[in-house]
Structure formats: C-alpha cells, structure tokens
Amino acid sequence: GILAFIGMAAYLPVIAKRVRGFDFFGFAMLSLGVGALQLLLDRGGEVDWFNSAEIWIELALSLTGFWVFIIHTVTAEHPFIDPKIxxxxxxxxxxxxxxxxxxxxxxxxxxxxxxxxxxxxxxxxxxxxxxxxxxxxxxxxxxxxxxxxxxxxxxxxxxxxxxxxxxxxxxxxxxxxxxxxxxxxxxxxxxxxxxxxxxxxxxxxxxxxxxxxxxxxxxxxxxxxxxxxxxxxxxxxxxxxxxxxxxxxxxxxxxxxxxxxxxxxxxxxxxxxxxxxxxxxxxxxxxxxxxxxxxxxxxxxxxxxxxxxxxxxxxxxxxxxxxxxxxxxxxx
Structure with a gap:
C-alpha cells in the first residue's frame, strides 16, 4: 500500500479542476447493497440459508440498496456512477x-x-x-x-x-x-x-x-x-x-x-x-x-x-x- 501510494504521488498528474462532487447517497446505497449481499453469501452456509431470519433481512437490505441505487443513478444529476457507461x-x-x-x-x-x-x-x-x-x-x-x-x-x-x-x-x-x-x-x-x-x-x-x-x-x-x-x-x-x-x-x-x-x-x-x-x-x-x-x-x-x-x-x-x-x- 505504501509503495502504491508513493508511485501514484510521483507519477499521477495533479488535477486542479474539480470535475464533479461526490455522490455520498449513491455510494451509501451501493455499499449497503454490496455489503448486505456479502454478508448473505458469507453467512448463508453457517445459518442454513433461507431457513434463517438473518438471511432474509440481509436479502431485503441488499435488494433495497441495489434498487435505490439504480433509481438514484438514473434520476440524479451527478450520480456516483454515470449510467452512460x-x-x-x-x-x-x-x-x-x-x-x-x-x-x-x-x-x-x-x-x-x-x-x-x-x-x-x-x-x-x-x-x-x-x-x-x-x-x-x-x-x-x-x-x-x-x-x-x-x-x-x-x-x-x-x-x-x-x-x-x-x-x-x-x-x-x-x-x-x-x-x-x-x-x-x-x-x-x-x-x-x-x-x-x-x-x-x-x-x-x-x-x-x-x-x-x-x-x-x-x-x-x-x-x-x-x-x-x-x-x-x-x-x-x-x-x-x-x-x-x-x-x-x-x-x-x-x-x-x-x-x-x-x-x-x-x-x-x-x-x-x-x-x-x-x-x-x-x-x-x-x-x-x-x-x-x-x-x-x-x-x-x-x-x-x-x-x-x-x-x-x-x-x-x-x-x-x-x-x-x-x-x-x-x-x-
């Protein structure tokens, strides 16, 4: 990590102009979706998958996070990820x-x-x-x-x-x-x-x-x-x-x-x-x-x-x- 930071500091150009602001809400919803999905996948085998209330909660959180992120990405003026890509x-x-x-x-x-x-x-x-x-x-x-x-x-x-x-x-x-x-x-x-x-x-x-x-x-x-x-x-x-x-x-x-x-x-x-x-x-x-x-x-x-x-x-x-x-x- 230290070597990567030194390499970036030495060779990446400095961009003075701020291109756009940081979409914290989009980032938070994407993080919620990914994090809940990761927990679901990691914990599923230990708690017997969908026979556990925990897995259903994590599934609901993941679907909610991804759904809100998609809607926000399509409708926001400056989304976290530009949908045009x-x-x-x-x-x-x-x-x-x-x-x-x-x-x-x-x-x-x-x-x-x-x-x-x-x-x-x-x-x-x-x-x-x-x-x-x-x-x-x-x-x-x-x-x-x-x-x-x-x-x-x-x-x-x-x-x-x-x-x-x-x-x-x-x-x-x-x-x-x-x-x-x-x-x-x-x-x-x-x-x-x-x-x-x-x-x-x-x-x-x-x-x-x-x-x-x-x-x-x-x-x-x-x-x-x-x-x-x-x-x-x-x-x-x-x-x-x-x-x-x-x-x-x-x-x-x-x-x-x-x-x-x-x-x-x-x-x-x-x-x-x-x-x-x-x-x-x-x-x-x-x-x-x-x-x-x-x-x-x-x-x-x-x-x-x-x-x-x-x-x-x-x-x-x-x-x-x-x-x-x-x-x-x-x-x-």
Whole structure:
C-alpha cells in the first residue's frame, strides 16, 4: 500500500479542476447493497440459508440498496456512477466476462486447498508449493500476451484463454484420491496460462471504446463486478460442496451392508459388523463422497467457462491507434 501510494504521488498528474462532487447517497446505497449481499453469501452456509431470519433481512437490505441505487443513478444529476457507461457494448460485455473470471479464479482456488488437506492429507506448506506454479503460469501468460496483442485479435486471445481454463477444469474433473502431484501441477499451470491470457486483452477491449471521462467510474465498477463474481462463486461452490457431499455419502453408504460381496472381499470385519472396521470404511466413504463433490464443482465451473466463450463475438475489435497515440474511439 505504501509503495502504491508513493508511485501514484510521483507519477499521477495533479488535477486542479474539480470535475464533479461526490455522490455520498449513491455510494451509501451501493455499499449497503454490496455489503448486505456479502454478508448473505458469507453467512448463508453457517445459518442454513433461507431457513434463517438473518438471511432474509440481509436479502431485503441488499435488494433495497441495489434498487435505490439504480433509481438514484438514473434520476440524479451527478450520480456516483454515470449510467452512460452502460451504453458502451464492449464495456458491458467486458463486465460479464470479468464476472465469470471472478467466479473462476477464487471458486476454483477455494476448492483446492481443503481438497488437498482433507483427502490427500497434505500439510499447509506442501499445498502452497503444489499450487504455486499456477501463479507462474499466469505471470508468463500475461508477459507474453502483452507483447503479442498488437499482432493478434484480442477477442481470439480471450477465447483461447477461456479454452485453456476449461481444459484445466476438465483435467481437474478427473482427479482421484490415488493420483500424484503431477496432475495438480499441470492443471494449475494450464489454468494460470488461460487466466493470464484473458486479463490483459479483456481489459484492453473493454475500455477501448469508452470515453476517457468515464474511465475512472468504469475501472471501479470493473473491479467491483470481479469481486462480486468471486464472492458469489465461492459461496455457490461451497454450498454445492456441502450439499453434494451429504447426498453422495448417503448414496455410497447404501452399499455398505452384509449382503454386498464387494464389502466382504474388501473388509470381512466391516461386513461382519466390527465397529472399528466400519469406522475405517466410513472414512473411506467420506473421502470418496467429498472427491465426487469436488469433481462435480469442477465440472460446473468448466461448463460455465465454455458457455461464456460464444459471447466473445459481442466484443468489437479495436482499430489501430491514430498517429497521435490516443486510443481510438471507433470500432469495426
């Protein structure tokens, strides 16, 4: 934070003219909507979602905040976020894509550490080492894409990035409790490459046609939508994880009975009703039920990624920059 402040103080130009006042009411209503939604998502799993009065209160506050913010934004003379930015098709489409990226980034990352700890028994340091190459893939991809963007259509790069992300999730959907680290490492690197390939061209195309006076508002909204996607994604996959684990455990437990010859072959003591042996079998069933739930979540994220790719056609290709170096305002 200190380094960022020093960098801004040193290089950002000083704007003496006050462009407009601060819309505190709009900011407060947006904060209410986002804050209540965040509480709803974070607390839902702990208080049994809509069986709790707290969740209904948070839902009402969130809907009220967003509704009042929208009405105020449309009717106010100087709103917190100028609604004219939503007339730009590239920017609106970019918001949709960055929402999906927000879901994919944190939702998949929130699943892997508990999976490695609970099923594979990895210590914390090992989990960090195994997941580290994902960041290396992102770094390499962003460096390469930044150099080749002027040679390739940014929309193609975004589509390729989503395809790589989908490929990594497809690989993750084949995880088993018996696999080694290699599959985790390779899927992480591929996902990192895909995400890095999306970020740079998506940001460029999303802001390419937007008037310069709207870019401050647009940048804030871009980050907000990505964070909302992350919050919603983490909450949804966590809720599905808990629900599916319970369902899978119930279905698998139906086969743990003295009439199943496979149980007699695997553990005669458990088939005979030995409590210690049944406890060991129950732990194995728990691990398998959790693994199936993780795989289901990875498949859902993969389908979501593939479903987003066709919307790349809604983005318009930026024309070459004019001689003066200013961003072009027109698109093909």
């Amino acid at each position: 939503f007339l730009d098709r590239n920017f609106v489409t970019g918001l949709g894509f960055i929402f999906v990226m927000g879901v994919l980034i944190l939702a998949s990352m929130s699943l892997l550490p508990p999976m490695l700890a609970n099923i594979f028994g990895y210590p914390t340091v090992t989990i960090g080492v195994v997941l580290g190459p994902r960041g290396i893939g992102t770094m390499i991809s962003m460096l390469v894409v930044g150099r080749i963007m002027h040679r390739f259509d940014a929309r193609i790069l975004v589509a390729i990035g989503f395809l790589l992300t989908a490929q990594s999730l497809y690989t993750m959907a084949s995880f088993t409790p018996q696999m080694d680290n290699w599959l985790i490492l390779t899927s992480g690197v591929i996902q990192g490459l895909g995400m890095g390939m999306v970020f740079v061209p998506l940001s460029t195309v999303a802001f390419a046609t937007l008037d310069a006076r709207y870019r401050t508002d647009a940048t804030s909204l871009f980050s907000l939508v990505r964070n909302l996607g992350s919050s919603i994604g983490v909450s949804v996959v966590a809720a599905l994880m808990v629900r599916n684990t319970q369902i899978n455990h119930t279905e698998l437990s139906a086969f743990i009975n003295p009439y199943n010859p496979n149980l007699w072959a695997a553990s005669p003591a458990a088939a005979s009703g030995n409590a210690a042996a049944l406890s060991q079998v129950d732990r194995a069933v728990n691990a398998q039920a959790m693994m199936i739930s993780y795989i289901n979540d990875f498949k859902i994220l993969m389908v979501m990624t593939l479903a987003a790719i066709p919307f790349v056609i809604l983005l318009r290709k930026p024309k070459a920059r004019p001689a003066g170096g200013a961003p072009a305002a027109h698109m093909d």
